[in-house]
Amino acid sequence: MIPLLDLHRQYTTIGAAIEERLLNVARSQRFVLGPETDRLEQSLAEYLSVRHAIAVSSGTDALLVSLMALGIGPRDEVIVPTFSFFATAGVVARVHAKPVFVDVEPRTLTLDVAATRKAITPRTRAIIPVHLYGQGAAMDELLTLANEAGIPIIEDAAQALGAYHRDGRRLGTIGHVGCYSFYPTKNLGAFGDAGLVVTNDDEIAHRIRIMRNHGMEPRYYHSVVGGNFRIDEFQAAVLNVKLAYLDQWNAARREHATLYRRLFCDRGLVGQAMELLDERYPNIPYTHIYHQFVVLVRDRDRLRSWLGARGIGTEVYYPVPFHRQECFRWLGYCAEDFPIAEDACARVLALPMFAELHREEITAVVEAITEFYTT
Numbered sequence: 001m002i003p004l005l006d007l008h009r010q011y012t013t014i015g016a017a018i019e020e021r022l023l024n025v026a027r028s029q030r031f032v033l034g035p036e037t038d039r040l041e042q043s044l045a046e047y048l049s050v051r052h053a054i055a056v057s058s059g060t061d062a063l064l065v066s067l068m069a070l071g072i073g074p075r076d077e078v079i080v081p082t083f084s085f086f087a088t089a090g091v092v093a094r095v096h097a098k099p100v101f102v103d104v105e106p107r108t109l110t111l112d113v114a115a116t117r118k119a120i121t122p123r124t125r126a127i128i129p130v131h132l133y134g135q136g137a138a139m140d141e142l143l144t145l146a147n148e149a150g151i152p153i154i155e156d157a158a159q160a161l162g163a164y165h166r167d168g169r170r171l172g173t174i175g176h177v178g179c180y181s182f183y184p185t186k187n188l189g190a191f192g193d194a195g196l197v198v199t200n201d202d203e204i205a206h207r208i209r210i211m212r213n214h215g216m217e218p219r220y221y222h223s224v225v226g227g228n229f230r231i232d233e234f235q236a237a238v239l240n241v242k243l244a245y246l247d248q249w250n251a252a253r254r255e256h257a258t259l260y261r262r263l264f265c266d267r268g269l270v271g272q273a274m275e276l277l278d279e280r281y282p283n284i285p286y287t288h289i290y291h292q293f294v295v296l297v298r299d300r301d302r303l304r305s306w307l308g309a310r311g312i313g314t315e316v317y318y319p320v321p322f323h324r325q326e327c328f329r330w331l332g333y334c335a336e337d338f339p340i341a342e343d344a345c346a347r348v349l350a351l352p353m354f355a356e357l358h359r360e361e362i363t364a365v366v367e368a369i370t371e372f373y374t375t
């Protein structure tokens with residue numbers, strides 16, 4: 001068995017430390033927005049070199065509260081890639097703004113810059129690039145575009161915590177607001193739902209901080225309507241233990257990816273049955289932390305069953321683009337307008353990837369795939 005992700009292996013290394021910390025929370029009887037949360041926010045602000053880090057209830061809520069804090073609502077448009085996890089578009093609809101879908105670049109599957117430029121209208125109030133699979137969207141170009149148009153960028157960095165931009169800043173801290181997820185399967189996973197918003201803008205940070213708790217300030221006085229986007233102390237405690245390991249885990253992912261890439265090239269699959277995605281900055285370390293290792297393959301669904309029958313876990317991120325989701329049909333998009341995303345949905349396959357994966361397991365995955373295409 002080679003699972004797509006095995007959380008047990010990580011737990012055997014640091015479980016004891018986490019259990020002790022969780023027990024302390026239980027004994028403290030401080031459950032929400034307490035000392036563990038304060039500590040987490042300080043550590044993450046330092047780790048990311050950003051002025052404000054605000055821990056929230058999930059990655060989805062991080063995006064949602066960011067849109068709320070920017071005052072985005074009815075009649076506003078927000079540009080998102082049509083190829084991402086649902087939350088990226090879902091939050092736009094939830095504030096009653098219109099999600100505007102844009103195709104992705106063929107080599108990285110992140111937001112296409114030329115298509116984004118064309119999608120900007122006088123109603124555009126934000127752009128949400130997604131740092132898909134752990135590497136950045138074309139942030140330099142997108143920021144130039146956004147600044148020219150005076151539109152804020154909200155980075156969906158849910159899959160890229162710890163990855164760098166080419167200039168040495170961490171992804172998520174380059175745009176106006178950055179959002180991260182600590183869902184258990186993310187590269188820094190809590191024991192439940194949790195997320196983070198970061199920004200260098202004092203005023204936006206203040207709005208997010210009070211909106212996280214019903215827009216309340218001072219107690220029982222509400223100048224704006226927020227929500228309950230609070231993180232609990234158990235999640236913050238888990239993350240406080242795990243954060244110290246994040247860079248080493250990300251480094252291990254990168255090593256695994258390098259091995260996968262080399263082996264696939266050696267086997268002669270690349271350019272034939274398989275395409276590797278590009279690294280945007282292959283010579284700058286940690287600009288891709290491989291939250292997922294995704295390849296484009298021929299005969300994807302048959303390959304998946306073949307691997308599954310041999311105990312190898314895989315996943316399809318993502319099988320259906322936003323423009324074809326039932327809930328967005330009213331927007332009136334057609335599939336022909338998004339050829340790259342359509343092709344990606346048919347061919348992407350995520351292979352086993354987590355820090356504790358063994359080299360022999362990677363070799364075995366590559367052998368199984370090679371066997372599928374050569375027999």
Ligand SMILES: *Cc1c(COP(=O)(O)O)cnc(C)c1O
Pocket residue numbers: 058059060061084085087088130156158159180181182183193194195
């Ligand atoms: C996981 C994820 C989210 C949502 O995070 P949750 O913590 O699950 O709410 C948003 N965007 C992307 C790209 C994600 O991968």
